[in-house]
Amino acid sequence: MVDQVGIGSVKVSDEVIATIASVAATQIEGVAGMSEGIVDGLAKIITGGQATKGIKVSVGEEEAAIDISVIVEYGYSIAEIGRKIQECVKNAVESMTGLKVVEVNVYIQGVHLIDEKNDEKHEKGRKLK
Amino acid sequence: MAFINKFGLVLSILLLFTIGSIGIGIGLGLVDTNLILTYANDPHHKMVIIQIGVLMWIIGLLIVYTSCIFSHEEKGIAFQNANGEVKITRKAVEDFIVRVCSQEPNIRRVKPRVIIKKKYIKADLVVAITSDVPVAHATSELQVRIKESLEAGVGMVSVKSVSVRVEEVFYTGGRLRGVEYTS
Numbered sequence: 021m022v023d024q025v026g027i028g029s030v031k032v033s034d035e036v037i038a039t040i041a042s043v044a045a046t047q048i049e050g051v052a053g054m055s056e057g058i059v060d061g062l063a064k065i066i067t068g069g070q071a072t073k074g075i076k077v078s079v080g081e082e083e084a085a086i087d088i089s090v091i092v093e094y095g096y097s098i099a100e101i102g103r104k105i106q107e108c109v110k111n112a113v114e115s116m117t118g119l120k121v122v123e124v125n126v127y128i129q130g131v132h133l134i135d136e137k138n139d140e141k142h143e144k145g146r147k148l149k
Numbered sequence: 150m151a152f153i154n155k156f157g158l159v160l161s162i163l164l165l166f167t168i169g170s171i172g173i174g175i176g177l178g179l180v181d182t183n184l185i186l187t188y189a190n191d192p193h194h195k196m197v198i199i200q201i202g203v204l205m206w207i208i209g210l211l212i213v214y215t216s217c218i219f220s221h222e223e224k225g226i227a228f229q230n231a232n233g234e235v236k237i238t239r240k241a242v243e244d245f246i247v248r249v250c251s252q253e254p255n256i257r258r259v260k261p262r263v264i265i266k267k268k269y270i271k272a273d274l275v276v277a278i279t280s281d282v283p284v285a286h287a288t289s290e291l292q293v294r295i296k297e298s299l300e301a302g303v304g305m306v307s308v309k310s311v312s313v314r315v316e317e318v319f320y321t322g323g324r325l326r327g328v329e330y331t332s
Binding site: 085092094095096097098099100102103105106107110123124125126127128129130131132133 | 245
């Protein structure tokens with residue numbers, strides 16, 4: 021980040037940006053949660069750290085690009101949720117860090133399904149072939 | 150076509166292992182190169198080697214043809230805007246279909262498969278339904294519901310077809326339609 025007061029540099033870690041993006045995304049109505057992919061799981065195993073679930077951040081000196089994977093709720097327009105996530109994450113990261121967000125790529129990985137236990141009652145009944 | 154690609158992949162892996170093993174064998178002196186040359190120089194064996202080579206060429210061309218020429222399936226529906234890209238994975242679309250079907254009282258189970266092309270999507274469903282409605286009625290309503298829900302719920306997509314295959318019927322009690330019961 022830019023040295024704004026002339027006494028040293030300020031750096032914002034990728035984790036911070038990922039956390040801001042994650043909070044901004046999950047506060048949007050229609051977002052069920054973040055989606056953890058295989059890469060996130062492997063990253064946790066290898067680094068032993070807490071990789072922010074479903075978020076990948078690329079940060080330069082003054083710019084950032086964010087990839088975000090989410091699960092959405094049923095009943096909302098998925099495309100519209102994607103657009104809202106892009107806007108909210110961009111605004112949140114820019115206002116809190118001062119970085120310019122060049123792109124927010126959203127990957128809708130799934131739709132939140134109802135609990136399997138609720139389906140057991142539907143399984144009663146003889147099967148006919 | 151997917152089978153040809155998978156078969157080609159398996160064959161390629163086997164071939165690579167075979168060539169690699171022969172190379173290691175020659176390098177370590179485990180394989181007698183004179184034996185290979187003697188085998189290859191035999192006129193009868195030459196025909197076999199040529200035929201194997203031609204077969205491998207044909208398989209290779211088939212794999213290239215199916216991979217490149219045929220329009221491939223997309224892994225998701227993607228659209229770009231000023232802020233980046235929004236991509237909806239095939240799994241998300243299939244989950245969406247499962248949710249739509251869960252709201253249909255006559256559909257007990259559904260296994261969707263979505264094929265995504267650049268300009269449209271196609272949905273193939275395998276369903277289990279209840280016996281209290283005629284199959285034709287239940288499936289035609291489901292097709293319309295899925296198409297409308299996908300176009301409204303996912304957005305940016307045109308649904309070309311919704312194919313339904315009924316694999317099971319759950320008997321829910323009572324008389325079956327069209328069956329004459331003798332008391």
